[in-house]
Amino acid sequence: MTEATNFIEQIINDELSTGKVNAVQTRFPPEPNGYLHIGHAKSLCINFGMKDKYNGKCNLFLDDTNPSKEKEEFVEAIKKDIEWLGFEWDKITYASDYYDDIYAFAEKEIMLGNAFVCDMTPEEISKNRGTLTEAGKESPYRNRTVEENLKLFREMRDGKYADGSKCLRVKIDMASPNINMRDPVIYRILREHHYRAGDKWCIYPMYDFAHPICDYMQGVTHSICTLEFEDHRPLYDWVGITLGFNPKPRQIEFARLNVTNLVMSKRYLKKLVEDGSVDGWDDPRMPTLTGLRNRGVPAEALKDFCARIGVAKANSEVQISYLEACIREYLNIHAERAMAVLKPLKVTITNYEGSEELDFDINPNDENKPTRKITFSKNIYIDADDFSLCPPPKYHRLKIDGVVRLKNAYIIKCDEVIYNEDGTAKELLCSYYPDSKSGSDTSGIKAKGVIQWVNAEDAVDIKIRKYGYLLKDEEYSGQDFSERMNKESVTEFNGKVEPYFMTADENKAFQFLRTGYFKKLTIKSGEIASEIVSLKDNFNK
RNA sequence: AGGGGUGUCGCCAAGCGGUAAGGCACUGGAUUUUGAUUCCAGCAUUCGUAAGUUCGAAUCUUGCCACCCCUGCCA
Numbered sequence: 001m002t003e004a005t006n007f008i009e010q011i012i013n014d015e016l017s018t019g020k021v022n023a024v025q026t027r028f029p030p031e032p033n034g035y036l037h038i039g040h041a042k043s044l045c046i047n048f049g050m051k052d053k054y055n056g057k058c059n060l061f062l063d064d065t066n067p068s069k070e071k072e073e074f075v076e077a078i079k080k081d082i083e084w085l086g087f088e089w090d091k092i093t094y095a096s097d098y099y100d101d102i103y104a105f106a107e108k109e110i111m112l113g114n115a116f117v118c119d120m121t122p123e124e125i126s127k128n129r130g131t132l133t134e135a136g137k138e139s140p141y142r143n144r145t146v147e148e149n150l151k152l153f154r155e156m157r158d159g160k161y162a163d164g165s166k167c168l169r170v171k172i173d174m175a176s177p178n179i180n181m182r183d184p185v186i187y188r189i190l191r192e193h194h195y196r197a198g199d200k201w202c203i204y205p206m207y208d209f210a211h212p213i214c215d216y217m218q219g220v221t222h223s224i225c226t227l228e229f230e231d232h233r234p235l236y237d238w239v240g241i242t243l244g245f246n247p248k249p250r251q252i253e254f255a256r257l258n259v260t261n262l263v264m265s266k267r268y269l270k271k272l273v274e275d276g277s278v279d280g281w282d283d284p285r286m287p288t289l290t291g292l293r294n295r296g297v298p299a300e301a302l303k304d305f306c307a308r309i310g311v312a313k314a315n316s317e318v319q320i321s322y323l324e325a326c327i328r329e330y331l332n333i334h335a336e337r338a339m340a341v342l343k344p345l346k347v348t349i350t351n352y353e354g355s356e357e358l359d360f361d362i363n364p365n366d367e368n369k370p371t372r373k374i375t376f377s378k379n380i381y382i383d384a385d386d387f388s389l390c391p392p393p394k395y396h397r398l399k400i401d402g403v404v405r406l407k408n409a410y411i412i413k414c415d416e417v418i419y420n421e422d423g424t425a426k427e428l429l430c431s432y433y434p435d436s437k438s439g440s441d442t443s444g445i446k447a448k449g450v451i452q453w454v455n456a457e458d459a460v461d462i463k464i465r466k467y468g469y470l471l472k473d474e475e476y477s478g479q480d481f482s483e484r485m486n487k488e489s490v491t492e493f494n495g496k497v498e499p500y501f502m503t504a505d506e507n508k509a510f511q512f513l514r515t516g517y518f519k520k521l522t523i524k525s526g527e528i529a530s531e532i533v534s535l536k537d538n539f540n541k
Numbered sequence: 542a543g544g545g546g547u548g549u550c551g552c553c554a555a556g557c558g559g560u561a562a563g564g565c566a567c568u569g570g571a572u573u574u575u576g577a578u579u580c581c582a583g584c585a586u587u588c589g590u591a592a593g594u595u596c597g598a599a600u601c602u603u604g605c606c607a608c609c610c611c612u613g614c615c616a
Contacts, residue, residue, distance in 0.1 A: 005555090006554095006555095010557095029616095030616095031615085031616055033615095033616085063616070065615090065616080066615060066616070068615090069615075069616090118614095121614090122613080122614050125613095125614075126612075126613080126614095129612055130612070131542090131543085131612060132542065132543050132544075132611075132612060133542045133543045133544095134542095134543085134612095135543095136612085163614090164614065166614095167614050168614095169614095176544085177543050177544040177545090178543095178544055178545070178611080179543095179544080179611060179612050180611070180612095182612085185613090185614050186614095187614085188614035189614080190614080204614090206613090206614075206615085206616090207615070207616050208616095211616090227545095227546070227547090227609080227610070228609090228610055228611080228616095229610095229616090230545055230546060230610075230611090231544075231545055231546090231610070231611050232611090233545090234545095253546085255547085255609095260552085308553080308554095308563095308564060308565080309553055309554080309564090309565095310553065310554050310555085310564095311554095312547090312553085312554070313546070313547065314546095314547050314548065314553095314554090314609095315546090315547065315548095315608075315609050315610090316552080316553060316554090317552075317553090318552065318553055318565090319551085319552045319553080319565070319566075321552085321565065321566060322552075322553070322564080322565045322566085323565095324565095325564085325565055325566085326565090328577095332577080332578060333578095337575080339575095364575085364578080365578080394576090396576060397576090405574055406574095407574065407575065408574075409574095411574095438574060439574090441574085447574085448576090449574095449576075450573095450574050450575060450576085451575090452575075
């Protein structure tokens with residue numbers, strides 16, 4: 001037993017110490033009807049976290065009991081996303097793999113006298129369910145004999161009845177204050193092709209019946225789900241008890257993740273993909289795991305985020321700045337550095353001839369202090385925003401007659417500005433101080449600012465896209481699918497970067513460019529950074 | 542209205558009868574060849590609220606208030 005860090009672990013610890021359970025097994029149970037999003041990451045971390053913490057097991061369980069919504073494409077995407085996060089499931093299981101077992105358990109409920117075939121229409125059932133304050137009415141078919149129920153149920157299975165004309169219900173209590181216990185439907189007739197089971201079945205089990213059975217069949221000890229299933233727990237337990245499950249899995253509920261400004265409704269995300277509002281589930285603006293990955297969010301940062309927000313039962317909404325902090329923290333430690341200018345401004349070092357190779361720290365946080373060579377010459381570019389014609393107070397970067405340090409190189413002084421017709425700076429003529437070289441500066445000159453630069457001759461053109469997130473409207477209610485994309489924040493920049501960027505692992509190099517965390521990561525120095533990025537600026541608007 | 546939940550700093554969140562952890566955010570200040578990072582300091586006399594029990598309560602009891610979920614043959 002290990003120290004508990006949240007209420008779920010406390011429960012498990014208690015059960016372990018009292019001997020109620022002696023091993024832990026969980027499952028991550030998505031329905032393959034869409035892509036995983038950041039909310040699933042929390043569930044993933046909790047479920048696989050238990051596996052790691054208690055040296056237990058965790059299956060990837062695809063809860064596919066509704067053939068009209070599920071697709072193979074989604075299970076492949078789900079697997080890929082989980083792998084990306086670095087979790088390893090013990091087994092992949094599907095509710096559809098247990099259809100025979102679930103069917104057998106349904107017959108068992110019938111034989112136990114616990115279930116009956118009901119001929120009422122969905123409308124009638126709904127009408128007879130009662131209300132929150134009034135008890136429901138019992139179905140007139142509730143007292144059919146076991147033999148008749150069995151015969152009817154088998155005929156349902158064999159396709160004798162039309163979709164919706166009959167269903168299998170369980171006999172609990174139509175007067176229960178918990179509406180889920182008012183003789184819930186556990187099997188329905190549905191002639192729909194199942195992406196895995198094909199056309200073998202024309203009846204499908206409902207979640208409330210299938211889930212406890214699948215958990216039990218897999219040996220799940222703790223079935224962790226979200227808060228809205230709390231009301232279903234009595235039914236979950238009822239199924240386990242009537243069917244004699246031993247040991248019976250225990251359902252534990254936690255509060256789902258909400259992040260300020262992020263749309264997390266699968267239904268809405270699906271709509272955006274289908275109507276072309278985004279390029280797909282993997283569009284960087286999407287809060288899906290694949291979208292986040294394309295945005296450049298490291299898997300480790302996402303897991304760190306999930307670990308840090310904790311697990312509890314209080315409905316909450318985490319500020320996106322927390323997620324950003326986790327990403328920044330990870331990237332600051334791991335991201336390889338390079339210099340880039342997003343708005344190139346030509347600079348000529350008038351008193352410099354030839355070229356030389358300078359050492360550049362790839363990652364100052366790396367103990368091994370890896371470096372690489374960059375070329376310095378007479379012609380370079382700096383960022384237009386690192387130069388100011390009318391600098392505000394405390395402006396530390398380049399201005400006329402002012403000095404600034406070119407990162408990893410020399411201190412330069414701006415002697416002259418060549419203007420465009422509109423009065424903006426077109427080119428700067430600067431002089432450098434030969435004895436101010438980084439690492440061996442004996443010039444005694446104090447340059448308060450340090451700016452990035454790229455060598456004109458070998459700089460590479462880049463185009464950077466900065467993405468906002470899909471934003472939530474104040475009025476967002478889930479019904480209105482009007483334009484809600486934060487399109488303004490999809491901005492393109494044309495700039496230049498050191499050739500290093502392009503020759504190295506491009507994907508990794510652009511990781512932090514794509515994230516939009518320049519400011520804290522220092523791809524660019526100076527104010528331009530804040531002007532360019534920090535995703536949070538997009539949210540504060 | 543019936544049932545099920547939840548209320549601790551702007552946002553998460555520990556705490557489980559012995560006198561309010563931590564993180565994010567924010568505010569000062571120091572270091573810094575990334576105005577980043579790092580660093581140090583500050584940030585709930587109070588735990589939805591009102592009573593009660595107790596030497597002692599965020600923790601126990603009771604009443605009240607607020608918010609979330611539930612009337613699919615979705616999950």
